[in-house]
Amino acid sequence: MLVDFRPTGKLRGNKPVDPTASLGPVLDALAEDSVDLSRIRVVCDWIQYRNNFRDVVDLRPILAAHGHESEVMPVALSAVMTSDEMEVAIDVRRSGDVPLKELTGDLIRAHAAGTNPSRLYLEPWRASSKSMIWEFNALYWKALDLWEQITGQQYEKTLPGGESDARNRDAVREIITSLFAIWDSLAERNALPDELYVVEFGPGNGSQAKTWLDEFTALDRVHGKEYYRRLHYLMCDYSPHVLEIARAAVADHSQHISSFVLDATQPRTALGFLAYKIFLVYISNVYDNLPTDEVAQIGGRTYTVESRAYLPTNAVADIAQLVSAQPGQVPGLINKLLRLQPALLVEALPAHFPSVDVAVEFWRRSWAALRLEEQYLPLVGLDLYQIAPTVSGENLRPLLESGAAIRMHVNNGAVASFVDTLPLLHPFGRLICYDLFVTDVHAYRTGFRGPGKYDGSVVNWLNGPLLAHIGRRKGFDVDFQRFAHRAGTNIVTMTAQVRD
Amino acid sequence: MLPVLPTTVVGSYSVPEWLERLKTDYYRNRISRSHLGEIHDMAIKAALKDQETAGIDIVSDGELRRDNDLDYLLARITGVHIPVTVKSFYFDYYDSPVVAEPLPLDPPLPLGLAEDFHFTRAHTDRPIKFSFTGPFSLSRRIQNKVYSKPADLVRALAQVLNAEAQALAAAGADLLQIDEPFLAGYPEDVGVAVEAINIVTRGVDVNWGLHVCYGNRYARPSWEGHYDFLFPAVLDANVDQLVLEFGRKGYEDLHVIQQLGWEGALGLGVVDVKTELIESAELIAARIRKALETFPAEKLTINPDCGLRHLPADVARAKLVAMVEGTVAVRRSLPENSGPVRPELIPAPTVEQGA
Numbered sequence: 008m009l010v011d012f013r014p015t016g017k018l019r020g021n022k023p024v025d026p027t028a029s030l031g032p033v034l035d036a037l038a039e040d041s042v043d044l045s046r047i048r049v050v051c052d053w054i055q056y057r058n059n060f061r062d063v064v065d066l067r068p069i070l071a072a073h074g075h076e077s078e079v080m081p082v083a084l085s086a087v088m089t090s091d092e093m094e095v096a097i098d099v100r101r102s103g104d105v106p107l108k109e110l111t112g113d114l115i116r117a118h119a120a121g122t123n124p125s126r127l128y129l130e131p132w133r134a135s136s137k138s139m140i141w142e143f144n145a146l147y148w149k150a151l152d153l154w155e156q157i158t159g160q161q162y163e164k165t166l167p168g169g170e171s172d173a174r175n176r177d178a179v180r181e182i183i184t185s186l187f188a189i190w191d192s193l194a195e196r197n198a199l200p201d202e203l204y205v206v207e208f209g210p211g212n213g214s215q216a217k218t219w220l221d222e223f224t225a226l227d228r229v230h231g232k233e234y235y236r237r238l239h240y241l242m243c244d245y246s247p248h249v250l251e252i253a254r255a256a257v258a259d260h261s262q263h264i265s266s267f268v269l270d271a272t273q274p275r276t277a278l279g280f281l282a283y284k285i286f287l288v289y290i291s292n293v294y295d296n297l298p299t300d301e302v303a304q305i306g307g308r309t310y311t312v313e314s315r316a317y318l319p320t321n322a323v324a325d326i327a328q329l330v331s332a333q334p335g336q337v338p339g340l341i342n343k344l345l346r347l348q349p350a351l352l353v354e355a356l357p358a359h360f361p362s363v364d365v366a367v368e369f370w371r372r373s374w375a376a377l378r379l380e381e382q383y384l385p386l387v388g389l390d391l392y393q394i395a396p397t398v399s400g401e402n403l404r405p406l407l408e409s410g411a412a413i414r415m416h417v418n419n420g421a422v423a424s425f426v427d428t429l430p431l432l433h434p435f436g437r438l439i440c441y442d443l444f445v446t447d448v449h450a451y452r453t454g455f456r457g458p459g460k461y462d463g464s465v466v467n468w469l470n471g472p473l474l475a476h477i478g479r480r481k482g483f484d485v486d487f488q489r490f491a492h493r494a495g496t497n498i499v500t501m502t503a504q505v506r507d
Numbered sequence: 508m509l510p511v512l513p514t515t516v517v518g519s520y521s522v523p524e525w526l527e528r529l530k531t532d533y534y535r536n537r538i539s540r541s542h543l544g545e546i547h548d549m550a551i552k553a554a555l556k557d558q559e560t561a562g563i564d565i566v567s568d569g570e571l572r573r574d575n576d577l578d579y580l581l582a583r584i585t586g587v588h589i590p591v592t593v594k595s596f597y598f599d600y601y602d603s604p605v606v607a608e609p610l611p612l613d614p615p616l617p618l619g620l621a622e623d624f625h626f627t628r629a630h631t632d633r634p635i636k637f638s639f640t641g642p643f644s645l646s647r648r649i650q651n652k653v654y655s656k657p658a659d660l661v662r663a664l665a666q667v668l669n670a671e672a673q674a675l676a677a678a679g680a681d682l683l684q685i686d687e688p689f690l691a692g693y694p695e696d697v698g699v700a701v702e703a704i705n706i707v708t709r710g711v712d713v714n715w716g717l718h719v720c721y722g723n724r725y726a727r728p729s730w731e732g733h734y735d736f737l738f739p740a741v742l743d744a745n746v747d748q749l750v751l752e753f754g755r756k757g758y759e760d761l762h763v764i765q766q767l768g769w770e771g772a773l774g775l776g777v778v779d780v781k782t783e784l785i786e787s788a789e790l791i792a793a794r795i796r797k798a799l800e801t802f803p804a805e806k807l808t809i810n811p812d813c814g815l816r817h818l819p820a821d822v823a824r825a826k827l828v829a830m831v832e833g834t835v836a837v838r839r840s841l842p843e844n845s846g847p848v849r850p851e852l853i854p855a856p857t858v859e860q861g862a
Contacts, residue, residue, distance in 0.1 A: 198731075283728060390524060397783070401524050405595075434729060480596060482725025507600060507724055 008037075008044050011412060013453055014053035014099060026051065029102040033064065033095055036111035046092045048305070054098045056459025056466070060140065060379040062319075063101045066114045067094040068382040069305060093118075094305075094383070126317040129338045132382065136298035136419045139316040140458065140465050142345040143374055144296065147463035149246060150348050150367075154463050157367045178490070178500075179222045182439060186287060187230050189435050194232070203237045204285045206278065206431070208271050208424070209293040210242040211249065213256025219289070220260040235263070241281075243267045243274065272297060272395075272423040278431055285431045290424075290440040294469050297420025299458075302392075302400075303383055304407045304414075310383035311392065312414070322376035330359040330369050341373050374463055394477075395423035402477050406448050406470075415451040416470045425474055429481055429503065437504045444471035444499040446487045471501065478503050509634065511804050511841060512795065512834050513564040515774070517718055517750060518638035518686060519576075519814030520554040520569025521823035530574065530597035547572045548626065555631045557820070561827035562835075565634045565682065568627040570814065574598060576640045576688055577648050583618040584667055586610040587649065598725075605650045606660060615667040621678040628679055637675060638684035638718065642668055642707060643700035647689045658699045665706035672711040684716035684750060688813075691721045692729060694736035701740045708745045716774060717741070718750040718813075726781050726817035734760045738767040750774030752812040754794065755781055761801040773802055776812035777833070778826050783818060785825045791833025804841055809834045 010030065017024040029051055037044060048069075054061055069092040095111065117123035130139050147154060186205075193199040210216050220240060227235040240263050244250050250266040257264050269277040271293055278285075301312040318326070323334045332340060340359060344352055349366035360366040386392050389407075392400030394417055406415065428438055445456055445468050457467035471487050478485035484506040490498040522530075526546070533543045554569035573579035574597045581587050581604050588605045624637050642664035646657065654660040672683055685707060690700050708715050719737060722729025734751060741749070749769060753760070753776040764773070777794045778786055791809075798807060809830060815823040 283731070399524060401528060404528070430727070434727070434731075480598075480725075482727055505727070505729075507729075 009048040009412075010051070011048065012051045012099075013455070014051065015453055017053055017099065024053075024099055026099075029097050029099045029107065032106075032108035033097060033111045036108045036115065037095070039112065040115045042093070042115060047095060048092070049095045049097065051097045051099050052455040053100050054455050054459075055100070056457070056461075058375065058460035060377065060458055060460070061096070061098055062110075062378060063098050063105045064107055064110050064114065065096045065380065066118050067096055067380075068092075068118075069094055069310065070382060070384050092306075096381075125320050126378075126380065127320050127323050127334065127338065128380075129316040129318065129341060129377075132313045132315050134300050135312050135314050135379075136300045136417075138314050138379065139341075139345070140377065140379065141298045143370075143377070143463070144298075144465040146345055146348060146370070148249075148296075150350075151463075153349055153363060153367050154371070157364065157371060158462070160462075175490075176218060176222060178441075179219050180226065182287065182289075183219075183223050183226050187226070187232070187234065189286065190234060191232070193435065200284065200433075201237060202239055202284070203234060204239050204241065204281055204433075205287045205289065206241045206243060206274075206281075206285050207289045208243050208274070208428075209290065210244060210253040210266075213242070213253030215291060216240065216242055216253060216264075217257045217259075220257055220263070224260075238263050239265060241265050241267060241278070243269045243271070243277065245270050272420050273427055274424065274431065275427050281431050283430070284433055286433050286436045288428050288432065288436070288438040290438070290442075292442055294418065294421035294424065294440060294442050295457075295467050296464055297418070297424065299419055299421070299467055300417040301414055302386075302403060302407070302417055303412075304410065305383060305412055307410050309386045309389065309403075309407055311386060312381055313384050314379040314381045317378055317380055318373065318376050319378065322372075326369065326372050326376065329372065330365065332359055337373075340369070344370055344373070371463070374460070379458075395419055395426060398422055398426055398477060402473065402480065405476055406472055411452070413448065413451050415445075415448065415473075416456065416467055418467070418470050418473065421469055422474065422477060425503075426477060426481065429478070429483060432503075432505070434505055437502055440501040440503075441490060441498050442501065443468045443497055444474075444487055444501055445469065446471040446499060448472045469501075471499070474501065479506075482506055509564055510838060512807055512809050512838055514809045514831050514834050515563060515565035515636055516558065516567050516569075516827070517774075517776075517810055517812070517814050518567050518570050518636070518684065519573075519816035520557070520567070520571060521815050521818050521820040522571065523820050526550055526571070527597060531594070534594045534597060551627065552630050555627065557824055558827065559631065559633060561824060562831035563633070563827060565636050565808075566627075566631055567636045567638065568623060570638070570816070572623060575600060576686060577601075577645060580618060580640055580645060581648065584610065584645075584664070585616045600648055603650050604648060605652060606654070607652045609653055610663045610667060612663060612666045615670040617674055618667070618671045620671050621674040621680075624675055624678050624680050634682065635680065636682045636684055636716070637680045638686055638716075639668065639671070641665075641685040641687040641690075641700070641717075642703040643693075643696065644687050644689035647693075658702075661699055661703045662706060665703035668707045669709055669711065672707055672713075676711050676713050680713060682714045682716065683711070684718055685746070686718045688718075688720060688722055688724075688729075690719050691732060691736070694732070697737055697740040701744045705743070705745045714748070715746040716748040716750045717744060717746040718774070720752040720776075720813045721756070723780060723813040723817065728755075728781065733763065735763050735767065738763075738769075742768055746771065748772040748774055748808065750776075750808075750810060752776045753798075754786070754812045755779040758794065758797050761798055765801050772806045772808060773798075774808045774810045775802075777809055778811035778830050780811050780813045780815055780818060780826075783822045785822060786829050786833075788829045788832035788836060791830050792836045795834060795837045799837070 012026055190199055207216055224235050242250060242253050247268050254266055267277045303310045323337050327334045327337050347355055349363050352366045353360045353363055389400035389403055394400055394402060459466050475485040482505060483503045485503045488500045490496050490500055529546055532538050550571045551568045554571060555566055558566040578601050582589060586606055586608055589601045591602050627635055642661045645664050646661045651657060651660045675683060685704055687700055748771055775798050777791050
């Protein structure tokens with residue numbers, strides 16, 4: 008049996024964690040069962056998100072391929088292992104508050120029986136990036152106004168520091184000043200284009216665009232080159248409603264603003280005409296909110312993580328009662344919520360949802376109770392796993408090749424967005440992204456990096472080494488710096504620009 | 508005998524992901540130089556077969572032995588010191604090659620390109636284009652610690668390449684192409700570049716091409732602009748053909764090139780190598796017909812904009828097939844007397860036996 012205690016930093020300090028408090032009851036439960044202990048690995052994490060998708064203890068089958076049907080392809084056609092192995096996952100942070108031995112025993116018995124009566128499943132096994140949680144995430148952004156009404160809190164106020172780091176004026180001035188330097192240099196060589204393009208993905212309420220443009224005009228006035236006259240600031244979002252709000256915020260700069268409805272994972276569908284023309288692509292807190300798979304290296308083999316969403320049955324009764332439904336109807340109602348959104352749900356199913364408030368409360372409670380069950384599915388070849396269109400899983404190889412056990416994000420949505428954005432950059436252009444980045448693969452071995460719940464959205468850290476590797480393969484230097492303009496932040500600035 | 512509007516490639520051919528991985532594995536000491544050489548041999552044979560199957564008239568070895576446009580040559584030039592020969596990705600350039608002593612030029616030591624040509628010759632009966640990076644572009648990645656003027660390093664490199672060109676001609680090469688991918692970034696240096704090109708071509712009696720594009724590093728353009736920067740200097744270049752990029756940028760520069768006095772042949776870029784979208788044969792034909800409004804058919808060779816290195820193999824093959832089909836369609840629409848031309852361009856190939 009292998010025990011992987013990841014939050015090693017918690018074993019020291021003022022309040023060191025006692026690992027035996029977590030491991031002891033779990034090992035006792037395993038020992039009392041007839042399960043083959045040599046095929047068990049125990050993984051301890053410290054789930055720092057108060058709201059997340061995991062139970063305190065869970066079992067994750069490590070699948071051999073035989074007989075397994077999955078939406079994730081490809082699977083190994085012939086199994087190397089003769090039977091499944093098992094991972095037991097413990098959240099050390101919460102393990103002191105629950106009867107861990109009993110819970111573990113229940114899970115083992117449920118696994119042996121092939122069904123878990125304490126879980127109401129909402130979907131079949133899927134690649135993590137296809138999980139229902141991303142539909143919840145999309146709903147949050149589409150119906151943010153309704154969510155904020157119910158919770159009484161604006162999204163931006165829930166961010167650390169109370170505002171997006173993209174609004175930090177020192178950071179904005181630094182970027183604009185460096186842009187001026189590039190433009191001055193190009194102008195000297197008579198190579199400065201007439202039109203100067205800056206693009207922002209995910210403008211939110213437009214406040215960061217306003218900060219940026221206000222600072223730009225002020226600095227340009229001092230600089231004296233009239234770059235503002237040539238500037239085109241493009242705001243891009245998949246929500247026309249968001250763009251409308253953002254446009255109102257930058258009304259003072261309306262002559263220099265264009266807005267585009269687009270999917271952040273495919274920016275060239277709308278911006279293809281700007282290939283090699285954009286000097287700055289500006290992204291703040293977007294990538295961490297895009298769908299991601301996870302891959303794991305276990306026992307020298309590579310797996311993808313499959314998940315299926317469920318509700319604990321002890322939470323379902325309460326949710327069902329709220330909407331005058333039987334517990335068995337809840338999965339169907341959740342699917343309708345995700346398809347129709349709260350306002351239409353009221354029209355479609357008035358017997359269950361007499362008002363929008365009830366629909367939003369149903370949404371909020373379902374989201375709060377939502378959990379993910381996981382299993383590991385083997386990959387036969389990295390080249391056959393597609394990270395994103397045109398990006399094969401071969402790009403994961405340098406991060407996995409040590410063979411050491413690791414589980415990490417693939418950040419499929421972020422990678423798709425990143426590789427589809429790079430061709431838009433002018434040879435002297437830059438992509439600047441503020442987000443939560445893991446900058447060293449080793450960090451995945453010692454800390455939990457998501458997914459967690461952030462208000463009504465999903466949050467994940469981003470696999471910086473993977474993005475850097477992919478960027479490098481496309482001719483870009485990718486650099487990570489801790490956000491310099493606010494103390495104590497986890498935000499990292501990723502900058503990509505053409506090398507050579 | 509080549510047909511009118513012969514089709515060819517610029518040089519490099521698709522490098523599949525598995526080959527990239529193996530090339531990178533070499534730098535991590537996971538496979539030997541010997542095995543990598545065998546892999547390259549197999550890949551080159553496949554590339555030749557792909558081109559033949561697509562119907563390309565003048566084929567190349569796909570430059571598949573080369574990591575990129577510079578390192579293969581720089582690493583072989585005596586006097587160029589490469590302090591760090593490890594790479595994390597094979598396609599990256601070596602960091603900071605240095606020339607600290609004058610290059611030995613009496614005579615320059617061979618680079619081994621003739622052996623590469625021999626291999627290609629032995630595995631195809633089609634005419635071959637053999638390309639190598641020109642002295643100006645090679646010089647741009649070198650730290651020059653010995654020559655007082657950058658131009659002197661360019662001239663010295665040109666002499667090395669001249670000796671190599673003589674060896675290639677002696678090996679049977681009859682169509683050589685000098686690539687200058689960095690030139691568009693330094694338009695003020697065209698004069699030096701042309702002077703060096705004339706050193707390379709001096710005394711080498713083959714058909715010479717000069718390829719100038721706007722860069723294809725990592726499938727991105729490195730520069731933007733127009734081909735007027737080449738003139739008038741390029742009119743003094745002792746080359747028979749300019750091989751230029753038009754498919755991506757458009758054909759406006761054709762008039763500029765004609766009006767500024769270019770009377771030689773033109774390698775017409777009709778395939779955008781920076782997109783995986785496959786041009787239709789009809790589009791290719793339309794591009795050629797557009798060029799025929801400015802240049803006569805007997806002066807045109809049809810090729811992609813640049814090397815196909817960054818395209819997936821299936822895309823590269825499909826683009827070449829479309830290029831050939833589009834060209835054939837145009838040929839059929841030409842007057843009867845436009846038939847096979849330029850037998851002087853490519854002498855009948857000689858196939859080595861038993862190789």
